[in-house]
Amino acid sequence: xxxxxxAEEQAALRRVATLVARGAPPAEVFETVAAEVATLLGxxxxxxxxxxxxxxxxHVASHPLELLPQxxxxxxxxxxxxxxxxxxxxxxxxxxxxDAPGPVAALARELGVRCAVGAPICVDDRTWxxxxxxxxxxxxxxxxxxxxxxxxxxxxxxALANTESRNEITxxAEEQAALRRVATLVARGAPPAEVFExxxxxxxxxxPEANAAALSRYETDDTLTMIGK
Numbered sequence: 078x079x080x081x082x083x084a085e086e087q088a089a090l091r092r093v094a095t096l097v098a099r100g101a102p103p104a105e106v107f108e109t110v111a112a113e114v115a116t117l118l119g120x121x122x123x124x125x126x127x128x129x130x131x132x133x134x135x136h137v138a139s140h141p142l143e144l145l146p147q148x149x150x151x152x153x154x155x156x157x158x159x160x161x162x163x164x165x166x167x168x169x170x171x172x173x174x175x176d177a178p179g180p181v182a183a184l185a186r187e188l189g190v191r192c193a194v195g196a197p198i199c200v201d202d203r204t205w206x207x208x209x210x211x212x213x214x215x216x217x218x219x220x221x222x223x224x225x226x227x228x229x230x231x232x233x234x235x236a237l238a239n240t241e242s243r244n245e246i247t248x249x250a251e252e253q254a255a256l257r258r259v260a261t262l263v264a265r266g267a268p269p270a271e272v273f274e275x276x277x278x279x280x281x282x283x284x285p286e287a288n289a290a291a292l293s294r295y296e297t298d299d300t301l302t303m304i305g306k
Contacts (some may be wrong), residue, residue, distance in 0.1 A: 083153075085117060086117060086225065086228075089113040089116070089117050090228060090229070092109065092113065092114060093106065093109055093110055093229060093232045094232055096109055096181070096236070097232055097235050097236045097241050099237070102123070103136070103233075103236050103237055104137070106232070106233060106236040107125045107137050107138035107233065108138045108140075108142075110125060110229050110232070110233055111123045111124065111138045111139055111140040111206065111208075112126055112140045113229065114140070114208065114210050114226055114229055115140040115210060117225065118210050118222050118225065118226070119193075119217075120190070120210035120211060120212055121141070121190075121211060121212050121213045122140070122141075122142040122144055122188075122190055122193075122210065122211040122212075122216070122260070123139060123208075123209065123210045123211070124136060124138070124139045124140075124144065124148075124207075124208075124209045124210075124211075125137050125138040125139070125198075125207075125208055125209075125221040125233070126152070126160055126207050126208065126209070127205060127206040128160075128164055128204060128205065128206055128207070129151070132153065132154050133151045133152060133153050133154060134151060134152045134160045134206075134207070134217075135150065135151050136148050136149075136150060136151065136152070137206070139150065144188075147188055148184075148188075152181055152184075153180075153181075154181070154182055155179040155180055155181050156179070157177055157178050157179040157181070157182060158172075158179060158181035158182060158185075159172045159181075159193050159194075159195045159209055160178070160181075160195065160207045160209070161181075162195075163195045163196065163197050163204075163207045163209075164197070164204055164207065167197050167199070169194065169195070169196040169197075169220070169223035169226065169227045170194065170195050170196070170222050170223060171192070171193075171194050171218045171219065171220055171222075172191055172193050172194075172195070172218070173191070173192045173215065173218070173255070173288050174186055174191055174192060174193065174211075175191055175215055178286070185211070189213045190209075190211035190213065190215075191212060191213055191214060191217075192211065192212050192215055192216065192217055192218035192220045193209055193210060193211035193212070193218055194209065194210050194211075194218045194219070194223035194226055195207050195208065195209040195210075195223065195226065195228060196208050196209075196223060196224075196226045196227035196229075196230045197227075197230065198230045198233050198234055198237070199230070199234055200234050200237045200238055201238065205234070205237060206233075208226050208227075208229055208230045208233065210222065210224075215243075223237065237269055255279040255280075255282070258275065258279065259272065259275050259276055259279060262275055269304075272303075273292050273304050276292055277290045277291060277292050278290075291303060292304050
């Protein structure tokens with residue numbers, strides 16, 4: 078690698094690392110990485126995708142931005158596309174879409190992507206997603222380009238891990254505060270009905286995605302008595 082190219086690569090990595098270090102939201106990191114990878118590799122397209130449990134890939138960032146509306150929110154993985162191969166191998170990968178079978182390859186050709194590289198984004202020993210770059214001309218993708226892409230995925234993984242860590246700390250703090258509020262009621266001898274209502278209210282606040290929260294008591298006649306909601 079010549080000195081100019083190495084300097085460009087290190088500068089791009091530093092820009093992303095600076096975002097990660099200051100705790101930038103993952104979405105900002107994704108968009109920046111997509112732009113930096115496309116610029117550094119001279120690719121026509123780049124994409125950051127997240128693997129879902131239902132064998133789909135959610136598109137979270139792209140360069141150019143106009144690529145996302147063309148792709149739609151998700152791609153159904155068919156086992157032959159770049160994202161599938163990266164997920165299964167866990168390694169930087171090169172693919173030629175001119176010869177690749179399946180609907181994803183057909184969509185890639187329709188969008189003008191002839192070849193591409195991809196690298197896994199790994200968080201806590203799991204393959205969270207993929208960083209990909211594509212070209213409109215065949216023969217542009219290379220193993221070296223795939224390895225260079227992988228350098229950015231490590232920074233993306235760090236950003237995600239930092240966010241998950243911050244979220245976990247916030248969640249634990251909220252749980253401890255809720256427990257202290259209920260314990261204070263019990264310590265000052267609040268009536269059981271007041272304690273029950275407080276417990277239900279705190280649970281509802283800790284799980285805002287829930288539609289309802291309730292506290293019930295089992296009876297000896299196999300019935301359930303609602304004591305707080």
